[in-house]
Amino acid sequence: xxxxxxxxxxxxxxxxxxxxxxxxxxxxxxxxxxxxxxxxxxxxxxxxxxxxxxxxxxxxxxxxxxxxxxxxxxxxxxxxxxxxxxxxxxxxxxxxxxxxxxxxxxxxxxxxxxxxxxxxxxxxxxxxxxxxxxxxxxxxxxxxxxxxxxxxxxxxxxxxxxxxxxxxxxxxxxxxxxxxxxxxxxxxxxxxxxxxxxxxxxxxxxxxxxxxxxxxxxxxxxxxxxxxxxxxxxxxxxxxxxxxxxxxxxxxxxxxxxxxxxxxxxxxxxxxxxxxxxxxxxxxxxxx
Amino acid sequence: xxxxxxxxxxxxxxxxxxxxxxxxxxxxxxxxxxxxxxxxxxxxxxxxxxxxxxxxxxxxxxxxxxxxxxxxxxxxxxxxxxxxxxxxxxxxxxxxxxxxxxxxxxxxxxxxxxxxxxxxxxxxxxxxxxxxxxxxxxxxxxxxxxxxxxxxxxxxxxxxxxxxxxxxxxxxxxxxxxxxxxxxxxxxxxxxxxxxxxxxxxxxxxxxxxxxxxxxxxxxxxxxxxxxxxxxxxxxxxxxxxxxxxxxxxxxxxxxxxxxxxxxxxxxxxxxxxxxxxxxxxxxxxxxxxxxxxxxxxxxxxxxxxxxxxxxxxxxxxxxxxxxxxxxxxxxxxxxxxxxxxxxxxxxxxxxxxxx
Numbered sequence: 197x198x199x200x201x202x203x204x205x206x207x208x209x210x211x212x213x214x215x216x217x218x219x220x221x222x223x224x225x226x227x228x229x230x231x232x233x234x235x236x237x238x239x240x241x242x243x244x245x246x247x248x249x250x251x252x253x254x255x256x257x258x259x260x261x262x263x264x265x266x267x268x269x270x271x272x273x274x275x276x277x278x279x280x281x282x283x284x285x286x287x288x289x290x291x292x293x294x295x296x297x298x299x300x301x302x303x304x305x306x307x308x309x310x311x312x313x314x315x316x317x318x319x320x321x322x323x324x325x326x327x328x329x330x331x332x333x334x335x336x337x338x339x340x341x342x343x344x345x346x347x348x349x350x351x352x353x354x355x356x357x358x359x360x361x362x363x364x365x366x367x368x369x370x371x372x373x374x375x376x377x378x379x380x381x382x383x384x385x386x387x388x389x390x391x392x393x394x395x396x397x398x399x400x401x402x403x404x405x406x407x408x409x410x411x412x413x414x415x416x417x418x419x420x421x422x423x424x425x426x427x428x429x430x431x432x433x434x435x436x437x438x439x440x441x442x443x444x445x446x447x448x449x450x451x452x453x454x455x456x457x458x459x460x461x462x463x464x465x466x467x468x469x470x471x472x473x474x475x476x477x478x479x480x481x482x483x484x
Numbered sequence: 485x486x487x488x489x490x491x492x493x494x495x496x497x498x499x500x501x502x503x504x505x506x507x508x509x510x511x512x513x514x515x516x517x518x519x520x521x522x523x524x525x526x527x528x529x530x531x532x533x534x535x536x537x538x539x540x541x542x543x544x545x546x547x548x549x550x551x552x553x554x555x556x557x558x559x560x561x562x563x564x565x566x567x568x569x570x571x572x573x574x575x576x577x578x579x580x581x582x583x584x585x586x587x588x589x590x591x592x593x594x595x596x597x598x599x600x601x602x603x604x605x606x607x608x609x610x611x612x613x614x615x616x617x618x619x620x621x622x623x624x625x626x627x628x629x630x631x632x633x634x635x636x637x638x639x640x641x642x643x644x645x646x647x648x649x650x651x652x653x654x655x656x657x658x659x660x661x662x663x664x665x666x667x668x669x670x671x672x673x674x675x676x677x678x679x680x681x682x683x684x685x686x687x688x689x690x691x692x693x694x695x696x697x698x699x700x701x702x703x704x705x706x707x708x709x710x711x712x713x714x715x716x717x718x719x720x721x722x723x724x725x726x727x728x729x730x731x732x733x734x735x736x737x738x739x740x741x742x743x744x745x746x747x748x749x750x751x752x753x754x755x756x757x758x759x760x761x762x763x764x765x766x767x768x769x770x771x772x773x774x775x776x777x778x779x780x781x782x783x784x785x786x787x788x789x790x791x792x793x794x795x796x797x798x799x800x801x802x803x804x805x806x807x808x809x810x811x812x813x814x815x816x817x818x819x820x821x822x823x824x825x826x827x828x829x830x831x832x833x834x835x836x837x838x839x840x
Contacts, residue, residue: 231605292806300799307793420616427609465617
């Protein structure tokens with residue numbers, strides 16, 4: 197029983213991490229049709245910024261997380277303004293440009309801080325464990341879940357209650373119609389990129405807590421599973437991404453533990469293939 | 485005279501490439517040793533191999549309009565299946581190579597049949613997921629077959645004597661050249677065939693192909709399988725050239741490298757992917773040397789750090805090509821020609837972008 201609880205908590209923590217990456221990816225894709233290959237790199241930027249602030253900068257953990265998120269958001273906005281915006285008329289080239297950034301940014305991080313994993317300082321309050329139903333679960337799992345839940349609620353509120361949320365939702369449904377109604381969708385594009393970058397870099401800063409270290413290829417490794425989550429959840433759907441990321445995280449953890457290591461990662465991919473064969477439009481029935 | 489030159493230059497270039505191992509021409513800056521030395525031949529052979537692989541990949545990207553992110557899987561299948569057939573099944577090189585390529589074809593057929601059920605970007609993601617599954621499988625070393633991180637080296641006893649040892653690099657070089665010629669021939673022949681015209685139709689407007697009464701699915705699957713077969717054969721050549729199978733061949737970075745090559749050279753053109761593959765491979769090797777050179781080590785940190793990362797330079801170069809040079813290097817002469825008469829070129833250049 198205690199093993200099941202521990203695995204479930206770890207799986208949910210991992211799922212929370214996937215959600216932080218996938219929610220932004222999903223929104224960006226839903227609104228702009230851009231598959232952002234640089235999203236993993238943004239996560240790494242957030243992770244390294246937080247790590248730098250916590251070690252060299254000497255700030256406390258929470259301030260470091262905030263710093264990492266701010267830096268990641270700025271990088272994301274810069275990416276949208278400098279690279280994506282001039283390529284609006286060439287959709288495939290937008291994807292290719294993000295591929296280039298996704299290659300270059302981790303390489304730059306590797307050049308500055310080396311390819312080895314750097315230990316991430318763990319604050320005393322979060323390095324302990326709690327007893328839950330007979331299992332001892334590390335506290336950082338719950339931090340991740342809380343962060344993902346907060347992002348989910350905030351995103352739902354933003355999409356449902358604000359004017360820009362309305363524009364984003366309308367843009368996901370039919371971008372041409374929103375433009376035809378005289379609304380400048382470009383500002384929504386930048387906004388969505390900022391939100392996605394913020395969520396991903398927050399995920400990066402917390403990934404340092406979850407894995408105990410940061411390394412340049414962490415983001416790219418997570419990105420692949422985030423893609424799986426986005427396809428499963430239906431592109432452009434935040435709730436779909438939440439459901440799919442929980443499923444993927446749990447399946448991965450349980451399969452990795454109860455079968456051979458690595459089979460969990462494989463089973464996620466098989467799950468995706470089966471789902472696409474049965475429901476080619478993803479869980480929520482949106483476009484794929 | 486120039487018409488003759490235009491028509492026959494590929495043949496002349498081929499003859500020069502065939503004769504290259506007999507030459508001792510030094511190319512300082514381009515190559516470390518003289519042209520015919522084993523080190524140079526090895527590098528040129530890798531360049532030619534990747535030129536061929538990029539050309540095969542462009543059959544999907546530029547000819548059929550399918551953005552696959554899983555091409556490395558079929559390359560790695562050819563590589564590992566051939567190696568394992570020699571190691572575990574005790575086959576000789578030729579049957580093992582046929583077995584390896586057959587495995588690539590079978591896998592491309594099976595996974596293509598599944599992935600092509602979704603269209604557009606969904607297809608890209610599904611191919612990426614399958615390739616990632618392959619990469620994980622190779623890394624985890626199931627049953628001790630794939631050798632995990634270290635990979636498996638090719639067994640020398642099963643290889644013909646003419647392909648073993650540094651003095652025989654020229655033979656490997658000719659094999660790589662033969663692979664490139666084969667790939668170019670297959671791509672040229674298939675795209676010129678009626679099937680190739682349907683591929684071009686799918687690339688331009690898939691809905692319209694359907695309206696004409698053709699089912700795009702079968703044609704796309706054929707393109708996927710042919711491309712997978714070419715990648716598998718490339719894996720065999722890679723095994724011979726590098727003497728072993730390593731998990732880097734299966735990684736998603738390997739597919740991204742192919743994508744960079746194709747876009748750099750010019751997707752959908754006859755010589756563009758070849759040019760991109762050769763340039764990328766050469767640059768990746770030379771930049772690696774540059775990164776370790778004394779000249780870079782003496783630079784201030786702000787310059788040294790980016791210059792010491794080949795992937796950073798290549799990624800930046802890629803963004804620059806996408807941004808400034810749509811159509812890749814193959815379209816550069818045409819762009820320069822129109823650039824000289826700016827008044828006439830401006831509306832012509834603006835039209836396709838607006839139309840897109």
